[in-house]
Amino acid sequence: MQYNFDEIISRKDNFSAKYDELNLKYGRDDLIPMWIADMDFRTAQPIIDAMKNRLEQGIFGYVSRPDSYFESVCQWYSRKHNWNVESKYMSHSHGVIPGLVMMMNDFTSPGDKIIIQSPVYNEFFEIVQDHGRELVISPLKLTNGRYEMDYEDFEAKVKTGVKMFFLCNPHNPVGRVWTKEELMKIGEICLRHGVQVVSDEIHCELVYGNNKYTPFASISKEFFQNSITCISPSKTFNLAGLQSSIIIFGNEKQKNRYDYLLQINDIKRNNCFSLVATEAAYRYGEEWLNQLLVYLKGNIDFVYNYCKENIPKIKPNIPEATYLIWIDCKDLGMTADQLKNFMTNEAKLGLGLWYGEESKDHVRMNIACPRTIVEQALLRLKAAVDTLQ
Ligand SMILES: Cc1ncc(COP(=O)(O)O)c(C=O)c1O
Numbered sequence: 001m002q003y004n005f006d007e008i009i010s011r012k013d014n015f016s017a018k019y020d021e022l023n024l025k026y027g028r029d030d031l032i033p034m035w036i037a038d039m040d041f042r043t044a045q046p047i048i049d050a051m052k053n054r055l056e057q058g059i060f061g062y063v064s065r066p067d068s069y070f071e072s073v074c075q076w077y078s079r080k081h082n083w084n085v086e087s088k089y090m091s092h093s094h095g096v097i098p099g100l101v102m103m104m105n106d107f108t109s110p111g112d113k114i115i116i117q118s119p120v121y122n123e124f125f126e127i128v129q130d131h132g133r134e135l136v137i138s139p140l141k142l143t144n145g146r147y148e149m150d151y152e153d154f155e156a157k158v159k160t161g162v163k164m165f166f167l168c169n170p171h172n173p174v175g176r177v178w179t180k181e182e183l184m185k186i187g188e189i190c191l192r193h194g195v196q197v198v199s200d201e202i203h204c205e206l207v208y209g210n211n212k213y214t215p216f217a218s219i220s221k222e223f224f225q226n227s228i229t230c231i232s233p234s235k236t237f238n239l240a241g242l243q244s245s246i247i248i249f250g251n252e253k254q255k256n257r258y259d260y261l262l263q264i265n266d267i268k269r270n271n272c273f274s275l276v277a278t279e280a281a282y283r284y285g286e287e288w289l290n291q292l293l294v295y296l297k298g299n300i301d302f303v304y305n306y307c308k309e310n311i312p313k314i315k316p317n318i319p320e321a322t323y324l325i326w327i328d329c330k331d332l333g334m335t336a337d338q339l340k341n342f343m344t345n346e347a348k349l350g351l352g353l354w355y356g357e358e359s360k361d362h363v364r365m366n367i368a369c370p371r372t373i374v375e376q377a378l379l380r381l382k383a384a385v386d387t388l389q
Contacts, residue, residue, distance in 0.1 A: 003288055005041050005295040006370050022350055031350035032377045037172070037324060039238040039368035043281075044288030047237060050280035051273050063272045065092070072282040073231070073246055081204075083218035091247045091258055092270060096202050096230040099247050101127050102261055103198060103228060104164060107254065108133060113162040115195070117149060118356030119326075121172045125356060128166075136162055139358050140174060145317070147174040151185055158193045165190055167199040169216055170207065173326045173355050173364040175319025177211040180219060187216065187223045197227040202245070203322045205236040205289060208297050211320040217250055224250035233281040235322075236289060238368075244274035296323050299367040299374050306378045311385050316365070323368035324352070329361055332388070336360035347384035349377055 011019050018036045022029040042048070070087035077083045093099030104114065110132040116124045118137045128135045138154040140147040158165070167186070170177045178186075190197050199216040207213050217224040232245030249255035262268035270278075300318060303325055307314045313331035329339055336354075343351050343363055352364030367374050 001045055001287065003042075003044075003291050005292065006372070007042075008370050008372065009040065009042060011040065018350075026344045026350055028344070028348075031344065031348050032373060032380065033350040034366040034369070034377060035350045035352050035364075037235060037322075037366060037368075038240050039323065040370065040373070041238060041292070041368065043238045043277075044285040046284035046288075047239070047277050047280045050276040054272060054276045060272050063269055063275055065270060065275065069270075069275060069279055070246070072279045076282040077215070081213060081215055081218065083215045085215075085217070085248055089248050089250065089255060091249065091255060092262065092268065093230070093245045093247050094243045094267060095234075096200055096232055096245045097123050097127065099230055099245060100166065100198060100200070101131060103247075103254075103258065104128070104133065105131055106257065106261060107196065108163045112164070113160065114164045114166060115154070115158060115162045116166045117154075117168070117171075119173060119359035119362065120166075120168050120355055121200070122352075122355055124166050124168070136160070137356065139356075140171075147171070147176050149178075149182055149186055151189065154186065155189045155193070158189060158195050162193070162195050164196045164198060167197055167216060169199050169201050170203045170213060170321035172203055172322055173324050173352065173359070173362075175317060175322050175324065175326055177207055177213055177320040179212075180214045183214055183216050183219060183223075187219060187226070191222055191226055197223070199227055199229045201229055201231050202235050204231065206293070206296070206323060207321040208293060208300070208319070213321065217248065226250065228254065233278050233285070237277075237281040237285055239274070239277055239281065242271065242274035242277055244270050244278060246278075295371075296368060299323075299369075299371055300325060302371060302374060303365065303367060303378065306375075311378070311382050313385060314381065323366060325365045325367055327363050327365055329363060332361075332385070334361070339363065342384065346387070347381045349380060 018033045022031050070090045074087050077085055113134045113136045114128045115136040118139050136157050138157050141150045204213045217227045217229045227250050229248040234240040304316050304318055307316050315328040317326040340353050343349050
């Protein structure tokens with residue numbers, strides 16, 4: 001089936017955070033929303049069909065997860081990513097972040113150090129600090145226009161007694177797909193110093209060209225046992241509103257403990273729609289995904305070329321993965337507050353604005369929308385930048 005990603009679908013009455021919370025977040029609602037990471041596209045037809053069938057049953061009582069649910073994930077991972085992980089290692093969560101919070105709270109103690117690599121997904125900062133852990137930041141290094149991990153800095157910092165590492169693989173917002181070699185280096189450091197790796201791999205299917213996603217835990221038995229992997233069809237298939245993700249444990253004791261926490265908090269079940277949607281995504285969603293990736297890459301190239309030709313002071317980074325473009329605005333010569341004000345009140349764009357201290361002259365643009373919307377956004381941006389000259 002041919003999908004039409006150019007179609008503009010109104011999100012009015014869609015109760016969409018991206019649109020309906022603009023005022024709350026930016027103080028105005030006349031912005032083109034390109035912030036929170038969801039897409040303005042309809043999901044794959046097999047997912048919609050599966051949900052429709054479920055809807056037509058008309059009974060929405062408590063659900064029991066069939067074996068085929070996690071098996072669909074295992075089969076996808078084995079086929080797509082050459083990782084033969086068994087379903088017995090998998091658990092459920094109402095989202096990657098709720099899962100991270102629960103694990104951090106239970107597997108570390110208040111005051112323990114958690115390391116992250118900035119700039120990185122803003123929730124990583126917030127959950128660590130909100131839950132009384134000490135945030136340790138190892139900034140990524142920019143080498144010849146490409147972000148890299150700083151192993152020396154990372155190792156020096158973990159030696160101070162870090163307990164847990166939130167890895168973002170692939171990385172939001174810089175769009176890197178960490179290579180196997182990079183993951184091996186960082187994973188070895190963690191093993192050496194007893195740091196547990198929690199790898200957020202939510203963006204792992206949104207990878208372009210020859211870049212190759214490597215599940216951290218697939219690298220070796222030692223890495224598997226020292227890691228917890230968080231995945232979800234939510235970013236890939238635009239299902240974030242179904243609030244369901246999968247946590248893969250390499251350590252049986254931790255998995256049993258986590259399952260016990262799900263039990264005693266009474267949050268062990270999926271909702272009935274996430275159950276069928278997830279399985280349909282992993283079993284029948286690939287055709288849609290392949291077309292989506294071509295479209296997203298077209299949007300990325302469009303942004304890059306447009307800025308190069310028309311707004312040279314705005315320098316988008318071409319992501320290896322994700323539909324989020326990390327944009328260098330240094331040449332505008334603004335402070336973080338000025339940049340925020342400029343993008344919101346002059347360019348009238350609702351962009352991602354804060355991912356750590358290292359991000360103060362950058363913004364993040366979500367281009368998972370029809371190209372005409374991306375074009376409108378760039379016209380707004382150019383008009384605003386032109387007024388500065
Ligand atoms: C790296 C990363 N992790 C987690 C999330 C949120 O996941 P969830 O909605 O499953 O909590 C996002 C959303 O943008 C993300 O980019």
